[in-house]
Amino acid sequence: MNTMSCRRFAKLVVAISMALTCCVLGGVVSNAAEKTYPNRAFEFIAPAGPGGGWDTTIRMVARVLGEQRIITQPMPVMNKPGGGGGVALAYLQTKKGDPYEVAVYSPPLLLIRLTGQTELSYKDVTPIARLICDYGAFAVPKNSPYNTINDVMDALKKNPKSVKIAGTSSPGSMDHIQFLQAAKVAGVTNIRSIQYIPFQGGEGLAALMGGHVDMLTTGMAETVGPMESGDIRVLAITAPARIKEGAMAKVPTLRELGIATDFVNWRGLFGPPGMPDYAVEYLSNALAQMVQTSQWKEICARNGWAEAFLGPKEFVQFLETTNQEYRSLLEDVGLLAAK
Amino acid sequence: MRQLLRLSHRACRIIGYFDPGGAKMSGDFTVGALAVLIGVAYSVQALRLPRAMIGNPWAPTYFPLGIGVIMTILGAALCLRNLHRRKPAEQAENQATQAHDKPAVDKEFPRLALCTIGLCILYAMIFSRLGFIVSTLLFLGAMLFLVNGKRGWLANILVSVVFTFGTWLTFERLLMIHLP
């Protein structure tokens, strides 16, 4: 080969590679990606350690999607605990536009931003679908002087420090907020002075049963066992309407007792920021299909989850209104950090 | 001045009563000084902590501040304890036992230790970027060549490959724990 043809050959190579690059940038390849999506394994993210609500939810989703053959690509679950979900949120920022990243979140996604634990908000992720709802419960020891939630509120109105309220997560988190919301609507004026004592996991329930605290605000499911055995009494739940089956059917809702509010612990799936529309559409369709299966319905029934599917558009609207609610509530308590 | 000296002597003896072994080593003054330093720095940081937005605003500060102050006091006490301790006989005896206790340190040691720490930090840096398999192969291989030397190159390569893929399979397939 002489130098001339060498040079020509080089030019040709450059031209071809440039053309190829243009094609890639021009979206030919991305079109192909859209057509063949999903063609590799997903990465499902639980923003907490194994065993918690988030972890259970996303593992269940992966299981049902896989076993019902709705999605045939593998969906390994990766745990990214830390910062009340903030670590996983930061991780998603490094995966901008990746159609294979899926994470589960619930109210803390909004709360950790509002209380200043992270700079990132629900706007930094792509909502895919809301799946389920859970509710909170307010419980007292069996020999408590309080017989209804209104008794508790009356005591708080007289002296906001008189009732020691335990919860199973830190101030500004769900357990705390759900009670403050109820107290505010019930007309307790000085809700800033309400004594909220956070406990870890089961310790709150133990402290309640031992009579060390006056009231516990927590998730509904945790209270069922001790309530059935008569160790505690559940005064009210935060559901919008009475639960139809099981032990909780006996417990009144806040609304029934004249406190016109409810608190929903929703859980849904999210993608990284800038997740392509085709991926959101594909996944939300898959999930819509999933929630119709009897396997999913059975799992929900077993866990006491209310089915609450919302597609991506409705989910975004839901998040916006919910965020406003939390914001005004946190502002009242003085826990609002983000402006 | 002399009174001060006597006072510190006395303090020293009282502390020594509760802390018979606290002046065994020559480096203990350094430990005490470091503890004071950490205690003070930590206390200052504790005072600069944000206030709680709900309840007692100082609530998150008390506990760390307490630890910081106690740390400072403990460090100071250890320093004081070491100021006047040196009776020559005691010192000689200590040094003798020390020399007896500890076998000679290899000449290789500083290089080995520094390289290991360097490799550990490198491993941490590349772990999630290159993924578990690549980074572990590199780290384990490098560590083995460092510690085991070039003579055992075959063993080094075999061990790192077997370990890396063995653990990867165990976690990824058997336990379904996802590694990067």
Next chain:
Amino acid sequence: MEIARNILYGLSVVVQPVNLLWLTFGCIMGSIVGMLPGIGPATGIALLLPMTFVLKPAAALIMMCAIYYGAMFGGSRCSILLNIPGDASSVVSCFDGYPMTLKGQAEAALAISALASFIGQMAAALAAMVAALPITRFALRFGPPEYFTLMVCALAATTSLAQDSLLKGFISLMLGLMITTIGIDLQSGVQRFVFGIPELQMGIEFVVVIIGLYAVTEILENYKTLSSTGDTPMQTKFGRIWVSKEQWRRSIGPILRQTPIGFLIGILPGTGGTIATMMAYNNEKQISKHPEEFGKGAIEGLAAPEAANNSCSIGAILPMITLGVPGSGTAAIMLGALMIAGLQPGPLLFQHHPEIAWGIIASMFVGAIVCLIVNLPLAGLLVRLLAIPPRIMYPLILAISFLGVYTAGFSTVDLYLLTIFGLLGYFMRKHEIPSAPLILAVVIGSPLEQSFRQSLMLSDGSLRIFARSGISVTLLALAVGSVVFPFASAWLRKRRQQPTAVSH
């Protein structure tokens, strides 16, 4: 009589082939996840959770419990052989287990660890059968002030063990407490000492601290003599995994003494294996006739915490079954599994689903036997790791440590921290600063502060709440006693021996 009937009923549930099969599977899985550093029983159970849906509830629960105590059996393997503590409750097994290995007694160490675990678990299961409900009811009397004083007591006892230099012991303790203040304050939500690193918000995983302080430090320390010791394996001939009569005679007392303590601490919701094992070790060292052998391979120092650890794990499952209160993270996951199966734990479980309640309790009994049968041959295989020459072993230990730390928290920041804590451990060892107080402080520092502040919120700021009950007063007295006692006795002895020395 009724108790005997219940026990027999429970046993009849367990020996059904299906249940026995899953029990054995759980024991094996537990021993394996327990052995892997960083992966504890909680992760193990969570990962197998999906599997439990296809099982009958009794089999599922029996299997999960088996994973839990199987992990307690397996947890000390790495501590004894490699000085890598796999989780917080197996740190104490490093104290004397690893020195025993260094002395060429690895077989005996592994054997006594399995035997002590076995006896501890059998005794605890027996206690659970006889009096599960009354004991757990008693545990409810522990409120925040009682927890606080219990933890103070544990810390005081552990620190006073550093009799050589109490000052350094307390410095180590304070350093540990400082480490635990890193992260979001659970009482107020305020971020403390996070320095803008989101991974630090949840605090520093204690597995990072303990693995750094033990495994990494040990390697750095061993480098000093690598040229002379690097090529010869620690052991090449291996005996049977068993103990000699003499070793057995020395161990049985500590095992029987510390089992009840582990059980009682286990029942208290929220306190864990670390307090139980540390207390067991402290107690034995305090009453031992030759405390100077502790830390240098005294078999009592390994037997006592191992027994306490398993009886503690049995204790920790009980509040979950009898009251529906999960006493630990692992129990919380099991509680979740119970509820997914449509069962409500609590006293009613014994009436509505006796096959499950009594089946679980009886399975602890049978499980102990299965675990022993599984673990002795397993130990016989593992001990052969010691035949690997140190020059190859050390890099492997480092790699295992990194892997363990990563799987414990899934965060790469922990990998840097591991190196830092390795260096800290090296510094501490060089200056003879005891590490036990730091370790215990790291594990219980956060609950210590929480319970302190919870108490003060309950009492509207009055410190008198810490003296409100007989329990907390006793515990405080024990705390003071454990610090003062060694000095008082040493002082008295000194005074008796050389009466002239005190005069000037």
